[in-house]
Amino acid sequence: MKCKKLVSMFLVVFMLVSIALIQTINVSADSSGTIYVSSYPDLVNMMKNPGGSYILLKDIEINNADNFSVQNFSGIFDGNGHSISFSNSREGGFVEVLEKGATIKNLHVYISAATGTDNVGIIAGTSYGTISNCWVSGYVSASGINCGGLVGKLSGGSVSDCYSLATVSGTSIYGGLIGAAENASVERCYVSASIEGSRAEAGSFLGSNSSSSINNCYYNSSKNGAFLVVGIGSDTVTAKTSEEMKSAETFAGFDFSNTWVHIDGEFPKLVCYNGKGTSDNPYKIHTNDELISIIQPYLGDAGTGRYYQLAANIKNYSGPSLGDDNSRFTGFFDGNGYVFYNTNISSGGIFYSVAENAVVKNVVFDGYNYSGGGVAGAVASINHGTIDNCNVGNGTISGSKDLGGIVGENINGTVTNCSFTGDINGRGSGIGGIVGYNSYGTISNCAVYSGTIRSSDHSVGGVVGDNSNGLAENCFSLASVNTSTSESGGVAGRLYNGVIRNSYSNAGVYGNDSNSIGGIVGSIIEDGVVENCLYNKELVSVLIGGTEDKTGGISADELKNDYYYSGFDFTSVWTVDESGECIVLSSISGKGTKENPYLIRTSSDWIELELE
Incomplete structure (x- = not known):
């Protein structure tokens, strides 16, 4: 040369x-059977083994993934603080049905437009399982019932330490985080989503609540003032303004030592995704916006001793x-x-x-x-x-x-x-x-x-x-x-x-x-x-x-x-x-x-x- x-x-x-030239890395598993995911083909392989245990190794951006759908996921998917982004419109979310005993955690999912008829959500259409330490962005809509930013229908499952910044559009039973929750548990979550559509059976946080436990949850009252917080059923969600949501003191019950991190001028972020700013767990930066929003508040003396790391x-x-x-x-x-x-x-x-x-x-x-x-x-x-x-x-x-x-x-x-x-x-x-x-x-x-x-x-x-x-x-x-x-x-x-x-x-x-x-x-x-x-x-x-x-x-x-x-x-x-x-x-x-x-x-x- x-x-x-x-x-x-x-x-x-x-x-x-x-x-781009080295995007396809074959699925491999460790001695415990955990399968490593680092490309779109790896995700497609989940369709063949929906009961496996998976861990995401890096952020994945996907174009033209109309055929991708994990219909009934019964395993464990650990996002490992990474993101899966679908840049094209698609039918349904990441998983159609999250089965009882299954888990999705430590993950961000973005879908430019997730659409469907009934039970549509960016993480899961229907969930009987556990979703924790996740957040969603993008757009989701349903022409029928049960549409949510995170989950369309949560039945007997649980959602904890999650948030939604997605835009949600529906006609009946739809909400910023969850469309319908039945005999479920929702804890330490917040919503700053935009809600579109008719106001019938729609909520800024939850479309319908039936015998579900909702604790230490919040929504941004500066958005969607025309909507109820919970469209149908009991409402224990706390309303806070945009400015109030930029303060850690607002979020009673949130663990800001291990699970959540407060960054000046920002809503709470998840430690698994954005780090803590320490030498052993730096702030993690995935996007252009985060480059500004995470570093800018700590320029000058306020940034002394803070650590930052690109994650994508x-x-x-x-x-x-x-x-x-x-x-x-x-x-x-x-x-x-x-x-x-x-x-x-x-x-x-x-x-x-x-x-x-x-x-x-x-x-x-x-x-x-x-x-x-x-x-x-x-x-x-x-x-x-x-x-x-x-x-x-x-x-x-x-x-x-x-x-x-x-x-x-x-x-x-x-x-x-x-x-x-x-x-x-x-x-x-x-x-x-x-x-x-x-x-x-x-x-x-x-x-x-x-x-x-x-x-x-x-x-x-x-x-x-x-x-x-x-x-x-x-x-x-x-x-x-x-x-x-x-x-x-x-x-x-x-x-x-x-x-x-x-x-x-x-x-x-x-x-x-x-x-x-x-x-x-x-x-x-x-x-x-x-x-x-x-x-x-x-x-x-x-x-x-x-x-x-x-x-x-x-x-x-x-x-x-x-x-x-x-x-x-x-x-x-x-x-x-x-x-x-x-x-x-x-x-x-x-x-x-x-x-x-x-x-x-x-x-x-x-x-x-x-x-x-």
Whole structure:
């Protein structure tokens, strides 16, 4: 494999991720007989064994699943804090009948439109079993009787610690959580659903109650004021306004230590699905909306010591950067092997400003676009903390000054084990493949695999545009560098009292000022130091612009050979890629061995590997 064909294959960290090309994983079972579910075909297999014990391993998105229906489920289905989403209209919900003794728990189900005649619900049409720690969203409707957000008809079964945000439409006996409950138990549930249709035998919480026990249950009275809480039968459900439902104190009987979690400005969420924000149980983020609603309330000092983790891929995020320089991100964020696909943010990075002592790690972008006038980098516009193991593929960044593939401005912060592939176009100074402006910060073990880094102003570098009193070590760039004015370097455009060490560049460097073009650094100011660096002497004539220093200049063929990399650590930092075409960083590429395999983050990574 050619070095430049590796491109985003080196956007490698950590684990295989759930990409479209690798969605189908065969059903497997452990020694106890529990069957693992991680794809739509796995769900289909449930139809053949409705009495089995299942556990969901990841969120599943399903299109065109009209034929999927578990008609009579008598086993155990543990959603394991994940989601099943049906994006198309379909007849019925996830399960038609949940038999007595059967259980569905720890699950979110979204159906864009679940329809039917009688007994229609998003989790189950009819339930004689147990449903706990579940929530539903989407739309459900019935032309006959018994339609509910969660369950159409609950007969002798139980529902506990559940909630519904679904829209429910019916003609007779329908409710936000349950259509009809007969001799059943409902505990610690709430509804903030929209109810549509006639008001006959309909309730915001429950359509009909016959000899059922309902305890510690609530509904949002700010919605559906024209409807009764329970259409027919006894009513022990408590009405609360939207504002009251954002307070944990509202929900008597709810266990906010183990089952429920309160997030400022939000209705209660389930711990199994959204976590607790601790190191051993981080807040779990599944969607674009949750990225904002879970992190935004805890920017600044309120977020210190809070932990966040992606629980699914984030697609087409176009929301705001999180925080500002007065409300920095102060917690710990882990991308957890998931991917931001096709991200388009006009205000900068996912985080605007990462605070000192905060950590953002394992974040991957497959498609990132920024076009604006401010400081920007895909992960953070400004970093004072630690950015680790973050990788951007197919990036396009266009703006003014201080633009970087990962971070715009790194102020006393650390950026390590990161990579970028794409193009960066600036109109001002400080334009770099990894960091735009690095002030007293550290950039280590970072790579720019391909693309063009350019600006119509000065200080443009393959890795860092303007390195002021900072350190860049163990980095390389294969991207061409071009400035319309001065200070263009293969690794750093400007080096002001900083250090560039054990790094190399293998690409062309261009500019209008021939005295400030360098294979490693375009211009050194005061006491900047370049130590043990290599560049392609066939493309650039000197190590440092404005000097005659040709130290480290070797041929393109020699740059492929570790023999010429004296002083580089090939034990733990550097390695030769499997084709022998270039020297890469083992921390972000792997070695293709059993102990250190090539790891794949994006669909293009997989394609490149298959081509090999």
